[in-house]
Amino acid sequence: MGIKGWHYRVLRSSNFKKMLALVPDGVITAVHEFIYYTETENDIELHFENGYQRKVDILVGADGNRSKVSQQAFGDPHLFHTGIRLWLAWCDYIPDIPPNYGVVSHDYQHQTSFFPMLHVGKSRFEWWVVEPSWEGKPVPEDPKAYLMEILEDWAQPMPRSLVATNFDRQIYCWEIYN
Template identity: 65%
Template sequence: MSQPTWRPGKRVAIAGGGPAAVSTALAFIQRGYDVRIFERQSECKPIGGAVLLNIPVLAILRSYGISMENIGSFTTTSFQNKNSHERVQLPFNKEIEKRMGIKGWQYGVLRSSIFQKMLNLLPSNVIYTSHEFKCYSELEDGIELTFQNGEKVTADLLVGADGIRSAVSRQAFGDPNLFHAGIRVWLAWCDQIPGIPENHGVISHDWQYQASFFPMLHEGKPGFEWWIVEHSYDGKPVPENPKEYLSNILQNWAQPLPRLLEATNFEQVYRWEIFNRPSMKTWSVGRVMCIGDAIHPVSPYAAYGLGMAVEDGYFLARALDGVDLRDGAAVRAGFEVFEKQRVDYVNHNMEFARFSGYMFHSLPWPLAKIRDWIFDYTPILGNLLKKDYLKKAEEQTMNMKELHV
């Protein structure tokens, strides 16, 4: 894929070098725009552990040119208590499977693996490293970016994809009012272990912890991603021995989670304190659009953070397809289309994930035990998942007709 010159009317500058930025770049390049990614670090390198990608995200990545052959395999997802009593199994939508040509709903991958596949699709001269965004200035028919190294670049459009502490978002919208979401996540993975079903994932809870696992592929090799979620707060002490600490949590948990822990290299375990910001009703100002964690950081209870970032880039480029970006009115009209498609949808997922984190990790013991009894013996959890998680995602997927096979 060759990258053209920096042509007025087609210049898209992206602050940040993560999955949201790279997805945006790939989507705009496909539509004939000139793109530059400005990353503050010396390289674009993913952080975090394993992630789950659902069908619409996989379809977008496929449209960019990523092969589905070594992504993973379809997986049934079961919600259980710690003793392996099943509460609900996440249903598949056969019509979506048929329309998209992808079986199942969620696939487990390592963040580093899928991000590298995305990076491999970019032209070599798109990424500008060691360019930390400082500020922007709106022009009559463009926007000027200034970087901490003193360099300046004029573009037609600025996409803020520079993470939860986004400098672009701060200039555009002010203090993000970040707050701790009340949970800490331990992300881990290990190679395949004989005797554990390869196409079955489990999300399980006791009264205060979540402990879950999912099959995945890493560089074409099968393995398992697993994670533990616990109550936390800003400044909570970090255990000196994470393996011992997590082993104590899983001591009486149903297999195979204790086996997965024993098979894990703890040098690769990632601890993640979850921060959020209040939901925003608009993500754009002038010629600036913020996406991904820069405007809607998502609790891992959505299992959708990286996925929504990938979707943001795709939908933004789709909304501006064919637009002369010098035309401010046309840009704003494209932004309105994008925000109409994305803002309420993303905010719903963001808020449902935040609510889920509170419900599973911040209720006092008596209420938590009542919650567990309700989820163990009634269909309420299944109804919540179908109504607040699956329904809107399935509706969005059915409307992505250009990606149907």
């Protein structure tokens, strides 16, 4: 397919930026919180928290696993916590690691992964840590120190990826639901 290397990743923000550049003005409005829709014979009327309404020809429910669109269409999805938390991050390119190098590794309670990616046209690395969790488990106040402790004895490049990551802008943590 013309992609260099055996593994290719890209950040959602990069994809969204490219997609949004192709959407005509006025098609997407991000200042309204969706509540429900009403179907008629000819269109779909969208209703928003601030009272705004809009008629459309088609509605795509691409608003996540707690989608108000899919809940209205299909009912309660009966989500449940899977018992895991994911820390997903990216870091700048680390010079002495080959750009087509990836790692998936485990210990008795964690999985870590490290893969090359492209972000704004530059080689970077994506990494993540999967850990045991439960609904309502507190998020550590200092994620970097917390993850450094988990990965301190881990094989490289995992510990180095944390050092190369800006923890103010390049990491996201979430609980996994099914």
